């Protein structure tokens with residue numbers, strides 16, 4: 001669990017989500033970027049991430065590029081939303097970077113801002129980058145403002 005000191009927003013990642021991140025960590029020299037959507041629960045200001053969709057066949061995956069193009073990510077999100085009576089919803093985006101301590105590119109920031117603007121619930125995008133060592137976690141709103149939760153070391 002991670003905490004943003006100023007506003008005390010907690011983000012809880014279930015173990016299965018961290019396992020998915022680990023599977024796609026770019027630890028080899030040839031591994032391509034991976035990613036998907038983050039699904040889970042909203043508890044007041046707090047977020048509980050219960051699923052990260054894995055990269056799918058229609059996605060664009062290169063050494064330093066990932067585009068979530070496969071429509072099935074959205075299909076999975078819609079399905080989980082319906083099956084949970086709206087409890088489980090879209091929270092944001094994750095993808096990997098071939099760097100130890102990842103930081104977002106301009107393309108990443110623009111993408112997260114657009115996702116936030118597109119959300120009907122008006123919430124910010126939970127944005128995660130999985131690096132080879134660390135994890136970057138932030139919330140990005142429709143104005144491109146970022147709340148940074150952490151840059152941590154994985155054990």
Ligand SMILES: [Zn+2]
Pocket residue numbers: 095096097104105108129
């Ligand atoms: Zn990126």
